[in-house]
Amino acid sequence: MKYHFLDQYREVDSFIHRLDPRAKFLSTLALVTAIVLVPRASWLAYALFFILVAALLTVSRVPPFYVLKRSLVVLPFVLMITIFIPFFKEGAPVWSLHLGAWHISVMREGLLRVAGIFCKAWLSVLSLILLTATTSMADLLKGLEKLRMPAIMVMLLSFMYRYLFVISDEAEHLSLARNSRSFGGGVGLQVRTLGYMAGALFLRSYERGERIYGAMLSRGFDGHSRSLNELSLETSDIVFVVIMILAAAAIGLSPLYARMWIG
């Protein structure tokens, strides 16, 4: 089975694709930090961030529809976290319900806060999609390693990327094997079968882990991760990082000047 959902557009060539993964990672980090730290309800700043990310996405030639589709995946999770905020935030009620002794109100401040969180989450995800869609996982891992991320974490990510698909194939085989022998049965039986499958998958992964470790030992692995330094930081990479950090900071601080300017 072929999967490509993580870095499907890494083969597209653009200025963004050619940047060093370290430059892209640091820029994304700066951008996401600024997005998260910008004061609540700074709608102008959100708009500016959106323009910046959208411009970069356009330059990177990643299809906009793909980006949009991928970015929506995260919103249900945000909704789950924020769903109760409008009911608890103090402020002016925009809608209330009285059920005997119960009073339920939706507050304007709460709704605004939810909208703000949605904007921030969506903008952050867009920035991350820009990073992952334009960088192959192998390059990204090399970049992280060169940025002194602990080797064990880089290895964990690398194994996860490599075996995600192997394990999902295995899960698919297990469920095919179940479906070919399963003829209904109660919910209890189905849940139990699912439990067995999860257990089988865990055991297989555990055993595979041991075999992989054996293969690593066979090739002289001694606990130290080694790799070739194939990345080279060009002037354009450094210029890009500097511009991105300045732009992120400028937009992040824009609500402050707006206040000074107006007030």
Add this chain to the structure above:
Amino acid sequence: MAEVIAINNLSFSYPDGQPALRGINLRIDEGETVALMGPNGAGKSTLLLHLNGLLHSHDGTVRVLGRVVDKDNLKAVRCQVGLVFQNPDDQLFSPTVFDDVAFGPLNLGMSPDEVRSAVCRALEAVGMAGYEKRSPHHLSLGEKRRIAIATVLAMSPRLLVLDEPTSNLDPRSQGMLIDFLIGWAGGGNTLIFSTQDLDLVEELAGRVVVLGTDHSVVADGRPEEFLSDADFLVRTNLIHEHAHRHKSLVHRHQHAHEHQHES
């Protein structure tokens, strides 16, 4: 001829008490091409794992190139014994083919230039030059097998040890693999492989070692001595015999144990 492997009275049981090897004595000299045969569960893979110290038994000794395999020389032994696992998904654990083939040379402490040329040579030797940037989970089983061999070739081992190298391969991939192995053995190199495939043995092996269901060596000699002895082959479960009925005529005949999986 110089001794490459000397196994002296080796017995091994898995931690759960299940015996896997019993009183194995085996000496393999430089330049020999040895096929390890035997039914499922006879201990073929277990024996191969002992050759580079991935498994270690306190009962009996394994000597590789004159050195008894123990904790202090594991790394040196593993560099000289190129062990290729049956499932290439266990052997290829890196995000790209290049990284995988470079893993061994990097652990040997080669310089970046040496690593690059070792990777290049190894991939060329198995006919996979140009696959450096590909990621292993997008390759066919035949391609993965050849790259798995390249990962150990890059370390310039003194002998190659392969676990079921042709199992599950389509005929063309099998042919390419066998051609490579013939080339390797033809260069005077030592080759040890486990297999169920009598055709492969006939084509490649200068010597056959048969493990029996009692986990000991039941036969050891030149392939010509066994391959014509149908009774022996049936007895040791290398081929099997079953009855056919053609109209009223019942006759028995033997089948080589050869598995061709459609994929």
